[in-house]
């Protein structure tokens with residue numbers, strides 16, 4: 001599932017690809033993939049993108065017609081830029097659920113095997129109504145050991161599970177939470193409320209570091225994730241514990257299940273008493 005670095009990678013690709021282009025139309029090939037705000041009483045296209053914003057795992061593309069596209073890739077969604085043929089000659093691809101038609105004979109295929117991905121079209125002032133409650137944005141100035149600590153101290157659940165809660169920190173998923181806890185030397189079973197200030201500082205610092213490094217490498221491609229040029233990211237080559245047998249120190253990595261999700265950690269590097 002794409003997490004913050006993968007979503008940011010796609011958004012960066014879109015910003016580059018859509019530079020100077022106009023969106024002509026949005027087509028839907030699978031019921032439920034495209035959601036059009038019922039209060040939208042005019043045709044918003046053609047329109048030009050004016051800004052590209054990420055909030056958690058959501059991409060927001062604001063258009064000059066006062067309309068926004070909210071794109072959520074969910075499990076297997078991907079956007080692929082296609083500029084190879086005249087628009088009329090392009091057939092619907094396998095698993096293509098929607099299509100964003102651009103001028104200059106370009107388009108974006110929205111391909112989604114599992115069909116959980118969504119594209120919402122709504123007035124820009126209505127965007128918040130289409131987003132769930134989202135917590136701290138880890139690459140923004142609001143994300144500090146203090147603000148994170150306030151959120152974590154109220155939670156009795158294990159830190160691994162708490163960090164996956166999008167209403168606490170927005171954008172983290174299973175891969176990066178496993179990785180950042182390893183880097184911060186925190187046992188994933190530790191109750192969030194029991195973390196010391198020092199441990200929270202390490203979690204905050206390693207969150208920013210691992211996300212920044214992953215964005216620089218175009219994200220992690222373990223299963224479906226692709227950039228908009230349909231190429232893979234490279235951060236999967238730098239994972240330390242996620243789906244690994246041994247940690248970088250040669251210890252055996254343990255796999256457990258927490259709240260229905262696999263957790264990978266090193267019982268030696270991530271001892272519960274690591275204050």
Ligand SMILES: [Zn+2]
Nearest residue numbers: 247251266269
């Ligand atoms: Zn280890």
